[in-house]
Amino acid sequence: MYYICRMNSEFVQNWFSQVKKGTLTYIILNILSEKEYYGYELVQEIKRHTTLEVAEGTLYPLLNRLKTEGIVESKWVEQESGIPRKYYTLSADGRTTLFEMRTIWSTLETAIRKIQK
Amino acid sequence: MKEQTFNNQTAQKIYDDYFKRVRRCIAILSEDDQRELTMELKSHVYEATRNSTPEREIDILMDVLNKLGMPEEVLQPMVADKKIRQATRTFNPRHILQALTLNITNGAGYVVLAAIYLLISTFGLLIFLKFIHPSDTGLFVSNGRLIGFGFILDRPAGNREVLGNMFVPVVIMIMIIAYLLNTLLLRLLRRK
Structure with missing residues (x-):
């Protein structure tokens, strides 16, 4: 019995990791649609909205990828500290992409709600 | 900073x-x-x-x-x-070699492109063979029919080599075009 519970728990954890991985881009784009954020601030914002523990090391490769795809834009802003911040914002293409993603998400959400009833 | x-x-x-x-x-x-x-x-x-x-x-x-x-x-x-x-962006062979090494585990596409680059580089051997064995290296035809392109020892009688001194420039041209096309494919593969 204990073994089955542990197996299920592992299965759920793995599934949750996949869900997190799959939705992180969507979460980031939604947050960036409000205003521009710098990397560290974005991590805090993700935690605040979702209570998800984001592996910070995975955030920068993802942002880099989104920038390469033209979905986000970035700019360096000098600070009084002498250590600048790199601010990220959604590009025009990014807004269109997010709109399409929201439609898909909404359809999926409705379908899952129906199934769960 | x-x-x-x-x-x-x-x-x-x-x-x-x-x-x-x-x-x-x-x-x-x-x-x-x-x-x-x-x-x-x-x-x-x-x-x-x-x-x-x-x-x-x-x-x-x-x-x-x-x-x-x-x-x-x-x-x-x-x-x-x-x-x-x-x-x-640079088409620099050194960067391409490094990029392929770093990405070789990221999908079969990179393996295929690496193999094509290898093939292109071996094509350059024909230039050396043309200098070492000029009569056996080239574009060979016989009675208006294509026999082959490259280093060919076993050829039918009556064949002739048609490119002559143009063989080396043609090989170089083919290598450059193949290299450019393969690099553009690499760019497309990255975007996927």
């Missing part, structure tokens, strides 16, 4: 060691990409540690660096991606 300093010497050493590893991992990239990546990580560490007290500097720094992860693991996808971009 100003360098961040720590009151605690151990914290400073941990910080310096981490960024030494970062520099080692990204040394393969262009100067601009190296600067951009280092600045971004340093900015992140600064923002995460700037409110720490001297007594808690080590704990907070360790926590931040742990969350960022080991540079060798965290930076690998970014380095691989940036290297491909650099390679397909």
Whole structure:
């Protein structure tokens, strides 16, 4: 019995990791649609909205990828500290992409709600 | 960019060691990409540690660096991606070789393209063979029918080589075109 519970728990954890991985881009784009954020601030914002523990090391490769795809834009802003911040914002293409993603998400959400009833 | 300093010497050493590893991992990239990546990580560490007290500097720094992860693991996808971009932008064979090495495990497409590059480079052997065995290397035809292109020993009687001195420029031209096309395919593959 204990073994089955542990197996299920592992299965759920793995599934949750996949869900997190799959939705992180969507979460980031939604947050960036409000205003521009710098990397560290974005991590805090993700935690605040979702209570998800984001592996910070995975955030920068993802942002880099989104920038390469033209979905986000970035700019360096000098600070009084002498250590600048790199601010990220959604590009025009990014807004269109997010709109399409929201439609898909909404359809999926409705379908899952129906199934769960 | 100003360098961040720590009151605690151990914290400073941990910080310096981490960024030494970062520099080692990204040394393969262009100067601009190296600067951009280092600045971004340093900015992140600064923002995460700037409110720490001297007594808690080590704990907070360790926590931040742990969350960022080991540079060798965290930076690998970014380095691989940036290297491909650099390679397909510059068409530099050295960058292409490095980009393929970094991405070879990222899908069969990279293996196929690497094999095509290898094939293109071996094509260059024909130039040397033309100098060593001029009568057996070239574009051969017999009675208006194509026999083959390259180094061919066993040829039917009555054949003749049609390119002559133009063989070497033709081989070079084919290699250049194939190289450019393959590099454009590499660019498309990265975008997928």
